[in-house]
Amino acid sequence: MMPLQLNRHLTLEQSVSTPDGAGGFSTSWQAVGTLWAHVAPGAGREASGEEITLSRVPYRITVRGAPVGSPQRPVPGQRLTQVGRVFQVLAVTERDPSGQYLTCFAHEEGPA
DSSP, X not given: OOOOOOOEEEEEEEEEEEXXXXXXXXXXEEEEEEEXXXXXXXXXXXXXXXXXXXXXXXXXXXXXXXXXXXXXXXXXXXXXXXXXXXXXXEEEEESSTTOSEEEEEEEEEEEO
């Protein structure tokens, strides 16, 4: 296995729900840490939304390993951000048997 270049500085964020005062909730994102990562894109596709067309590109984002339960270990439902870009984390698994690296399967959504 070739050594990776973790050359992207990403912010790990989790969603926070707060009551909106009208019986519902408002969702915002809170930073929980920063990670160095290797970002590799996959093949993209377009999907039609209600009023716009969305492009969806899958990514494999590799970060340093962290134990289960650590705030530095991404989990599905969180997101990784970089200035102007948002990667939604769909799944996380160990990249190698020793757990030195984790692979985050993610997608980036944005208007086409």
